[in-house]
Amino acid sequence: MTISFEAALGIHEKALRFRGERASVLADNLANADTPGYKARDLDFKTALQNATKSTDRFSMQKTHSGHQFGIGFMESGEELYRVPQQASLDGNTVEDQIEHAEYMKNALAFQASFQFLNSKFNGLRTAIRGD
Numbered sequence: 001m002t003i004s005f006e007a008a009l010g011i012h013e014k015a016l017r018f019r020g021e022r023a024s025v026l027a028d029n030l031a032n033a034d035t036p037g038y039k040a041r042d043l044d045f046k047t048a049l050q051n052a053t054k055s056t057d058r059f060s061m062q063k064t065h066s067g068h069q070f071g072i073g074f075m076e077s078g079e080e081l082y083r084v085p086q087q088a089s090l091d092g093n094t095v096e097d098q099i100e101h102a103e104y105m106k107n108a109l110a111f112q113a114s115f116q117f118l119n120s121k122f123n124g125l126r127t128a129i130r131g132d
Contacts, residue, residue: 012117014052018045019111025080026104029095036091040083040100045110 022043032038085094 009118009121011049011052012114012121015049016111016114016118018043018048018052019107019114022107023104023111026100026107029083029100030097030104033093033095033097033100036093038093038095040085040095041080042083042103044081 022045025041025043029038029040029042083094083099085096086099087096088094
């Protein structure tokens with residue numbers, strides 16, 4: 001009997017990849033907090049989860065230049081959203097440090113939870129393979 005990792009791991013592997021990509025977007029926001037005109041961005045987990053459960057195929061990334069490498073990503077184009085600020089900045093920057101830090105920490109907790117789920121799945125598979 002063969003073991004399908006996709007069936008065994010479920011959505012947790014894709015959720016972990018998404019959380020990593022969201023951490024990158026939120027870190028970009030924090031790094032550009034003082035850049036005039038920078039617009040804070042975020043990813044919508046609900047939309048990404050719906051897209052991931054519709055199809056078992058991974059989403060391919062767009063190549064915009066012939067020198068780019070082919071890659072596999074979790075988010076489709078159009079899922080990246082702009083955050084609407086609660087308090088507008090005079091220089092057009094929409095990054096709000098407190099909100100970005102809070103979202104980053106919530107994302108880190110969700111990443112840790114997905115990682116623990118995956119770890120328990122692998123431990124279960126290891127136990128099944130060993131026959132313990």
